[in-house]
Amino acid sequence: MDDISTLIILGATGDLTSRLLLPGVGRLLTDQPGRRLKIVGADLPTKDQDEWSATVKSAFDSAGANGDAVEHALTHTRYLPTDATSPEQLRQLMEAAEGIPALYFALPPSVTARAINALHDVGLPEHTVLALEKPFGTDQQSAADLNRKLASLVTEEQIFRVDHFLGKSSVLNILGLRFTNVLFEPLWNRDHVAKVEIVYDEQLGLEGRAGYYDSSGALIDMIQSHLIQVMALVTMEAPTSLEAADLRAVKTEALRAVRPWGSDPATASRRARYTAGTIDGRQLPSYVEEEGVQARRETETLAEVTLESQSWRWAGVPFTLRSGKALGERRREIVLTFRDVPHVPEGMQGMISPAVLRLRLGPDSMSLEFNINGPGDPYVIDRAHLMTEFGEGRLNPYGEVLNGILQRDPSLSLRGEAAEQAWRVIDEIRGAWSNGRVPLEEYAAGSGGPEHWGK
Structure with missing residues (x-):
């Protein structure tokens, strides 16, 4: 089973991404210097490439990240202004992926639900992984509805309901x-x-x-x-x-x-x-x-x-x-x-x-x-x-969760x-x-x- 080659972060300008998610990536890449991962940030605000690269580097530095995999990720990262609820913009985002992609939804539950709806009009590459940050839904009914929508997109093994705890x-x-x-x-x-x-x-x-x-x-x-x-x-x-x-x-x-x-x-x-x-x-x-x-x-x-x-x-x-x-x-x-x-x-x-x-x-x-x-x-x-x-x-909590996502192993996922x-x-x-x-x-x-x- 091939590992994930591209990590696409929806909600890339949020606090979660810079404070927890990217440092977790940096810690993981330091532990696995042979891994080659392309990181694509996506969110509504406009950022130029240098500004986004500086954000990624600062997050990596906070985790003490270093090594060949870290340098490769810093060289190959990019940012795309994206409305996660737009099928057309999501399609353009998927075209920027290399190999098997993982979409990480670092978004509020309501926006995540709308983004999942939009993905039904987008052709996803085979084996694409969808990783959803907590909370998953807002109550039992919304969680059940979201599960049904996800099941019509990908298999259960491709859905990672993330709990870094x-x-x-x-x-x-x-x-x-x-x-x-x-x-x-x-x-x-x-x-x-x-x-x-x-x-x-x-x-x-x-x-x-x-x-x-x-x-x-x-x-x-x-x-x-x-x-x-x-x-x-x-x-x-x-x-x-x-x-x-x-x-x-x-x-x-x-x-x-x-x-x-x-x-x-x-x-x-x-x-x-x-x-x-x-x-x-x-x-x-x-x-x-x-x-x-x-x-x-x-x-x-x-x-x-x-x-x-x-x-x-x-x-x-x-x-x-x-x-x-x-x-x-x-x-x-x-x-x-x-x-x-x-x-x-x-x-x-x-x-x-x-x-x-x-x-x-x-x-x-x-x-x-x-x-x-x-x-x-x-x-x-x-x-x-x-x-x-x-x-x-060996890894921090987000590093452990991300390791499972990149290896397509849902053991730590709900x-x-x-x-x-x-x-x-x-x-x-x-x-x-x-x-x-x-x-x-x-x-x-x-x-x-x-x-x-x-x-």
Whole structure:
């Protein structure tokens, strides 16, 4: 199977392209100096060739990119002003491709849908790959509609529903930890695990991203797009292999089993928005006072949902997914808390708590907290921590995702049904929010969220 020869980026002047996508390309090309890739940028604004080349070089430099493949890409890159919704201009764009092309849609969902419609009037070269940035659609129905339109253009194997979060080495290491250690996999179920938390709390505020964030919020930006996919990796059964078909099948089955806790999206979810406060000496304004924010939207900056997997392995175990901005502590981790021991022998004293496994998502590491006899009195129990680092991996998250795209390996891509199933759960929660069943609470920037949430 031949690799992709041309990467066409629709939405090439956007923040995503310069901040994440192009640095990922640079890191990948540095790792693979023999690769020859033509990069074509396409977007509405007019750019001259020198300006575009400088953009690509700056992004590559930020990733420390170097080597023959990088130099080749810099020499052969070009920019074409393009309306992604115009069949005629898309046709001209495809004519600029060499070999097998990949179209990367770094566009808002609404523009992506219109671009897909326009592609039906354009002849695509054989084996063309279509890579779509998250969020895939805006709800379950739009995701299903988009899937149908894509299926009439190319085969499922040519569609890459991108989630760079699944390219994080610590997320991928869930598979290695679970399925290569007899120590963990027999305990990875409801008989031994009491609860699971998947948390991605940030100290950063809006950081000028109102154009995107104010129409999505924490629920869509992180939980629907990323954290629910991590939950699928935690809850899924062992795949026969890591081949794309096997891995994507078990992830889809895992998502199909997810429900709001107690099947009640109102009691299973909470939302809040930050007010003015201080984080590490830096003053943040209230979210509604940030430039570009429309207060009437009632966009949440902190969301917490409790889900369950209605499966034999996980029935009755709460999975809490949480993400927020402008919080006092940066916390990015997957936490499995095991059940209490059924009986403690009389005479044992001290801290006797359940074992806890933490998989941290930056810096990537793992720790196991458990009980041991203390250094003094052997009848007094103390707490011990075993820690190890996963390392960064050879590529950054976007590099891993792009590597799959260029090699036409969809292992890290979502299957169509999986994208729809992830929206199904979120749509139930948003329905409860829009009906006024879940109030929008407030928390001061720099705090841990609304005070009573921790109780």
